[in-house]
Amino acid sequence: MAGQYQEYQILLLGLMMMTTGLFCASRAQDPSQLSLDYYLKTCPDAQKIVRAEMECAVKEDPRNAAAILRLHFHDCFVQGCDGSVLLDDTITLKGEKEAAQNVNSLIGFDLIDRIKNQLESQCPGTVSCADLLAIAARDATLLVGGPYWDVPVGRKDAKTTSLELANSDIPAPNQGVIALMTKFLEKGLSVTDLVALIGAHTIGMARCVSFRERIYGDFELTSHLDPTSEIYLGKLKETCPVSGGDDNIAAMDYVTPYVFDNAFYQSLVKGDGLLNSDQEMYSSLVGFATSDLVKMYASDPLAFFKQFSDSMVKMGNITNPEGGEVRTNCRFVNT
Template identity: 45%
Template structure:
């Protein structure tokens, strides 16, 4: 006769295995509490130094985290350079000549390695850097969930197709967010990161002079704002000239971005469409975030956590890169 205990043993083993896999895949805020307890302050110190000479760096760092997570999850793949077999995501259309801050990531990694060698992943450094960038600019701070590991591969083709573009319709961008498990509240909240940082003229000249091939400017653009942008971005001018994403408080993390949208003063087409797309569910969210910075901050934090949870490598998957630019 089979004993009750012999039946129970494999079930218990199975339950423990499931429990281990679940806990193994979960990121948590205390992941480095014993192995690298000062990691957050190390990251923040390096970014503070970088901000002294480059007020854009915070926005650039959060963009790296965003562009990393949308391609095969938050795995540090955006940081890898080309090698004989690997085609770098840095050369994908959404990143080439616009993604920046890689040198600061390297400086952070060096400082972290000096303190706790071989412990902290580059993917986690991007997540920590994004939080520091926001809090240092006057935005909210939060406990970053950690425990990601670094990929050994990159996906240039995926970067070309998965990362939302400033020229895309709201429906296309919504679909790209949905593909990685993010909803429209996440879309509007994360777009609010455009409350600081800059964008090059080449991303807006079509809105200023030949929107959708009409030969006219984007009709949703506030005419006074249009005139200002045309001064900074003349037709056939320098496409790399910079424009503040939020012209009111360009280096401060606040909710003015949403008020700008209400005034038809969103810089990128993808920004303005959140408010100007007729009947869109995003309009009421823009209005809510514009009327309450606290509500925006709370939603932004949750959406950053949601984004940071996209398909992380954990446990024994991936590696802890010693140099963020190349696999070990």
């Protein structure tokens, strides 16, 4: 077993060196253009406008918090945080909304439209959709009990999208630790960032098609060890049958699904993670680095909140090296 552990260490070290090298070689992005006072003179009430709309939206439906946070994450993992995920398909442009991890999954586009309309009425052609999304994601987190962080702004909106990159770069629910580490490291995000950022699942929902393999596989094999886990698994199977019901949803944190807290990590320690990719953070044989972080966040909510805030700023600073524009409509490039 010791020899196997050593082999895993060598494998992970090689992976981290390889992916770090790829990141450094391709890093043309310049987050230094972002600042906290970017809109101080041009649209001083920008953050107040976003916050007011998010307060109404989360009050109407707490799921809106998770929806916006997810949109921001999926945006940043393709071309950087550039609002490309918001673009609709046109005759000349194929957007990212039909990517495997986006189709029938992402919601909240109407809410983004609503916020953008308010910003355009106050400060026409000033606040980018990418910045709007980054600010809204922070407010979404805060409004359901999560931490606050200052959001550097000044991002530009992409004029292009990449369905191919959306299909390849966005983490998938059935991937293992090595694949997830690779995808995060390629974005300049560490293993610590990976474990902290999946904590957003504390307010997320997942479709049956994303967790069916898990509940009829590994979870079924271990649930008998705890009566409450068996009951939970039974409810999941009612929601997600062996066939059909692909779009039925279940909370990734079944304890406090609409509160941003560390209960999600406690469920992983117990073995009750809904997604295979989440449970792998604690249970995988190669997850010795991630499992320690999961245990720490499960027992120390303040440590989780601090790292989540830091990692969100770090992810939000991934900008599109090609630059862009400030869209007047988040669904379409300017004409």
